[in-house]
Amino acid sequence: xxxxxxxxxxxxxxxxxxxxxxxATRRWTMMEVCGGQTHTIVKQGLNELLSDQVEMIHGPGCxxxxxxxxxxxKALALASRPDIIFTSFGxxxxxxxxxxxxxxxxxRGGQVRIVYxxxxxxxxxxxxxxxxxxxxxxxxxxxxxxxxxxxxxxKQLGIRNFSVLVSHVxxxxxxxxxxxxPDNRVQAFLAAGHVCTVMGWTEYEPIAxxxxxxxxxxxxxxxxxxxxxxxxxxxxxxxRHEVENQYVRAVTRQGTVxxxxxxxxxxxxxxxxxxxxxxxxxxxxxxxxxxxxxxxETKFGVGDMTTEESTECxxxxxxxxxxxxxxxxxxxxxxxxxxxxxxPMVSSEGACAAYYNYGRLRQSEVATR
Amino acid sequence: xTTIASTGLVCPTPMTSSERIQLGHGSGGKLSxxxxxxxxxxxxxxxxxxQLGDAATLxxxxxxxxxxxxxxxxxxxxxxxxxxxxxxxxGTVNDLAMMGAxxxxxxxxxxxxxxxxxxxxxxxxATMAQAARDADVLLVTGDTKVVERGRADGIYVxxxxxxxLDEVVRPGPxxxxxxxxxxxxxxxxxxxxxxxxxxxGLAFESAITSDTAALVPLVxxxxxxxxxxxxxxxxxxxxxxxxxxxxxxQASKVGIALDERHLxxxxxxxxxxxxxxxxxxxxxxxxxxxxFVPAPLAERALAALRAHPLGAHAARIGEVVERHPGMVVxxxxxxxxxxxxxxxxxxxxxxC
Numbered sequence: 001x002x003x004x005x006x007x008x009x010x011x012x013x014x015x016x017x018x019x020x021x022x023x024a025t026r027r028w029t030m031m032e033v034c035g036g037q038t039h040t041i042v043k044q045g046l047n048e049l050l051s052d053q054v055e056m057i058h059g060p061g062c063x064x065x066x067x068x069x070x071x072x073x074k075a076l077a078l079a080s081r082p083d084i085i086f087t088s089f090g091x092x093x094x095x096x097x098x099x100x101x102x103x104x105x106x107x108r109g110g111q112v113r114i115v116y117x118x119x120x121x122x123x124x125x126x127x128x129x130x131x132x133x134x135x136x137x138x139x140x141x142x143x144x145x146x147x148x149x150x151x152x153x154x155k156q157l158g159i160r161n162f163s164v165l166v167s168h169v170x171x172x173x174x175x176x177x178x179x180x181x182p183d184n185r186v187q188a189f190l191a192a193g194h195v196c197t198v199m200g201w202t203e204y205e206p207i208a209x210x211x212x213x214x215x216x217x218x219x220x221x222x223x224x225x226x227x228x229x230x231x232x233x234x235x236x237x238x239x240r241h242e243v244e245n246q247y248v249r250a251v252t253r254q255g256t257v258x259x260x261x262x263x264x265x266x267x268x269x270x271x272x273x274x275x276x277x278x279x280x281x282x283x284x285x286x287x288x289x290x291x292x293x294x295x296x297e298t299k300f301g302v303g304d305m306t307t308e309e310s311t312e313c314x315x316x317x318x319x320x321x322x323x324x325x326x327x328x329x330x331x332x333x334x335x336x337x338x339x340x341x342x343x344p345m346v347s348s349e350g351a352c353a354a355y356y357n358y359g360r361l362r363q364s365e366v367a368t369r
Numbered sequence: 370x371t372t373i374a375s376t377g378l379v380c381p382t383p384m385t386s387s388e389r390i391q392l393g394h395g396s397g398g399k400l401s402x403x404x405x406x407x408x409x410x411x412x413x414x415x416x417x418x419x420q421l422g423d424a425a426t427l428x429x430x431x432x433x434x435x436x437x438x439x440x441x442x443x444x445x446x447x448x449x450x451x452x453x454x455x456x457x458x459x460g461t462v463n464d465l466a467m468m469g470a471x472x473x474x475x476x477x478x479x480x481x482x483x484x485x486x487x488x489x490x491x492x493x494x495a496t497m498a499q500a501a502r503d504a505d506v507l508l509v510t511g512d513t514k515v516v517e518r519g520r521a522d523g524i525y526v527x528x529x530x531x532x533x534l535d536e537v538v539r540p541g542p543x544x545x546x547x548x549x550x551x552x553x554x555x556x557x558x559x560x561x562x563x564x565x566x567x568x569x570g571l572a573f574e575s576a577i578t579s580d581t582a583a584l585v586p587l588v589x590x591x592x593x594x595x596x597x598x599x600x601x602x603x604x605x606x607x608x609x610x611x612x613x614x615x616x617x618x619q620a621s622k623v624g625i626a627l628d629e630r631h632l633x634x635x636x637x638x639x640x641x642x643x644x645x646x647x648x649x650x651x652x653x654x655x656x657x658x659x660x661f662v663p664a665p666l667a668e669r670a671l672a673a674l675r676a677h678p679l680g681a682h683a684a685r686i687g688e689v690v691e692r693h694p695g696m697v698v699x700x701x702x703x704x705x706x707x708x709x710x711x712x713x714x715x716x717x718x719x720x721c
Binding site: 001004014044048103336337357358 | 569571636639640643645646701702703704705706707708710712713714
């Protein structure tokens with residue numbers, strides 16, 4: 001497959017590993033922001049190959065994982081209503097709310113459907129004029145343009161039986177929150193390539209300058225990630241802290257301007273809770289007043305629901321990089337993919353699931369060594 | 370102002386019985402008899418079935434028989450490369466073949482939904498009958514029921530198969546031994562992705578077709594080459610190759626080491642899986658088998674498979690090892706390793 005196989009080339013990958021090993025004079029700590037990157041790192045064993053040169057901390061960039069419990073509970077409440085067809089991306093279906101998940105609601109008779117695009121949900125609304133169709137608009141800047149487009153189209157076409165339950169978050173405020181924490185250990189970031197495909201990297205320039213950290217816009221294949229690490233290590237060794245773009249085949253400095261403008265037209269910034277982390281000021285997107293008629297929270301009166309999160313799940317510490325998934329007391333025992341305590345064990349991009357699925361062998365080998 | 374569309378007041382033309390299944394087709398009366406006589410018998414007709422008794426009577430040679438039953442509920446009913454009928458024949462025939470048995474007889478039960486079009490039913494019956502002939506099995510008894518519209522999804526099919534067990538070749542999931550080679554007879558992931566792409570209306574450059582097929586000829590070839598050394602046979606249907614191999618590793622208390630570079634995943638399946646965030650190792654197959662033979666026999670077994678059109682893409686994908694018993698471990702293209710575990714449920718497409 002073009003644009004894919006060449007970024008999985010074992011010879012190129014081994015060359016990059018050797019080059020990083022030569023460049024690094026000490027062990028550096030860096031964070032990959034995106035859950036997709038976490039999966040590649042753990043799935044391909046990259047952290048093991050470079051364990052003497054870099055410690056990878058797995059960042060908060062998994063949309064499923066950071067969606068706060070109360071948003072899941074709102075989704076469950078909406079999906080349980082007989083007049084609502086609740087639509088969602090597939091991986092939200094198994095995320096546990098306070099008492100069950102969307103799959104369980106479906107089994108009890110709720111109408112829950114997986115869609116691949118919010119525009120499919122809009123189509124469903126047109127096809128079912130006697131029902132209300134709600135789409136669970138989750139994600140970072142990557143999914144925001146398509147969600148904005150669905151709401152914008154609904155308004156244009158006057159489709160009133162469609163609405164979105166918004167749980168959008170944005171990356172830069174989370175990076176700032178991590179860097180500003182007194183116990184921060186992150187010395188460099190691999191920024192999320194697809195977020196930057198939409199947003200470009202101008203937002204990251206002041207962060208790199210203020211906190212003196214290299215930020216490398218990085219893709220998702222093994223060669224991308226190794227190149228990203230190599231660029232970060234080189235900057236750290238040379239004492240530089242700049243924004244650099246590894247993912248040149250998909251990202252430009254300005255990003256995708258039409259997508260950005262649409263997001264800006266439909267959404268505005270607002271304070272947002274992150275699961276396990278708490279509220280980060282101006283880190284979320286909510287619908288602007290002109291689009292309030294398509295906001296499921298106001299339409300169905302679930303906006304006031306709040307939920308306390310379980311203390312047993314240490315997702316917050318994992319997402320902030322304070323705890324490795326397998327160091328959590330519940331990991332692999334009380335918390336497994338078949339009965340997850342928190343979202344990072346559910347999502348295919350969650351750090352806990354990545355460790356559980358791909359890392360057990362390595363941990364068992366370490367244990368028996 | 371509200372206007373009532375004129376069509377809303379007109380009684381729609383009643384459908385004639387020749388177009389769609391009605392509740393009466395399940396009544397046991399004349400319509401039921403006509404359904405069997407005009408739609409099932411012309412395709413499935415054979416001496417045993419034609420007697421239309423309360424039960425089929427069969428003459429079997431001495432020895433042990435294998436019996437297997439399976440129920441099919443696929444949506445859509447028809448998909449590129451097959452339909453629920455061909456699947457119902459292949460699924461049960463393959464379950465028998467994986468025991469090393471020679472499939473002989475098949476029964477079929479149909480639950481039909483009121484309103485099902487006879488065009489669809491006839492196509493399904495015709496291809497199903499052809500699939501049975503291709504697999505050398507005789508459909509000896511059957512049943513049809515009709516349920517109200519909305520109480521089923523078009524057609525559900527149950528098939529039960531009877532096969533003669535081999536006296537010597539008795540493959541089983543507990544018989545894998547360290548040193549065995551792990552072979553697959555064809556490309557992985559085609560059935561699952563064909564159905565998913567068609568169901569979800571995902572358009573790719575080329576339509577992915579299901580691999581659904583009877584594996585009987587491939588099993589015969591493997592039996593000739595390996596005889597009683599044919600240790601394990603499995604058709605990796607739901608849950609894909611990963612789940613089948615995990616079951617074998619656990620039943621035999623051995624480790625299985627796979628090499629990612631040798632997995633025969635076709636480019637279109639790989640691309641579709643990339644798009645949806647799925648792993649082809651967990652995607653269903655309906656015309657592929659996994660076989661374990663001692664390593665010295667591996668190349669001959671592979672050559673035998675490849676000589677048959679169904680086995681053209683056969684590959685040696687790994688080996689049985691003593692380390693990590695009960696676990697399947699994949700060596701990745703760039704030299705890392707990862708555990709290939711059982712999934713807790715269905716694979717779910719991811720957000721981004």
